Amino acid sequence: MQILLHWLVAALVVVQYATSGAIVRTHAVHMIGQRQDPTDLLLHGLHLKLGLGLVALMVGRLALRLWIGAPMPGGTGSAWATCTARVVHAAFYAVLICEGLTGAIASYFWWPISLAHVIIFKILLALVTIHVAAVLWHALVLRDATLRRMSPQ
Ligand code: HEM
Ligand code: HEM
Structure with a gap:
């Protein structure tokens, strides 16, 4: 379970980076009173929701460690x-x-x-x-x- 969560979190970090530019763009366009690009709005929403999902996964990983424990480090x-x-x-x-x-x-x-x-x-x-x-x-x-x-x- 921890291995699966590790790779899911690593993939989500890449997605968060990839979607972050859309946030900056939607805010910049909003400031000058222009209409936001629908794709950027979608990516903006994804960044917020997947970011919250990522936090939930990290809290889940912590809970798993406390509940089941973790293997010893490699020797x-x-x-x-x-x-x-x-x-x-x-x-x-x-x-x-x-x-x-x-x-x-x-x-x-x-x-x-x-x-x-x-x-x-x-x-x-x-x-x-x-x-x-x-x-x-x-x-x-x-x-x-x-x-x-x-x-x-
Ligand atoms: C943002 C991306 C990443 C994050 C946040 C991350 C985080 C972590 C964490 C927290 C652990 C310790 C396991 C635990 O305590 O739960 C770990 C272990 C490990 N990660 Fe990552 N990781 C990332 C990317 C990668 C990548 C790209 C690789 C491979 C190139 C990798 C390979 C490993 C390996 C091999 C271990 C096991 C270490 C051991 O057995 O002691 N990780 N990672
Ligand atoms: C935990 C995973 C997250 C990562 C790795 C991440 C990463 C990033 C990155 C790389 C940026 C661009 C920063 C820049 O302008 O240089 C950014 C911007 C932003 N992110 Fe996240 N984010 C995460 C979670 C979230 C969550 C959960 C929210 C909101 C619910 C959020 C809201 C924002 C906002 C509002 C900005 C714009 C900030 C600005 O323009 O100054 N992020 N994020």
């Missing part, structure tokens, strides 16, 4: 690598939940927080870069089972 990494992985993984949960909450607050309650939404996305990009670099290191240099652990069984 090939050094102590600092295991520690870094734990920090990056925990940061993913925090950052994705905060990203969704700031987006929702900006959309429905208090627009100025949208600046935090933009900044948190940059932190998310940094985490993804470290995460994917670590996966490549495990797969290509250490040649251990880390990537297989996250593949459908």
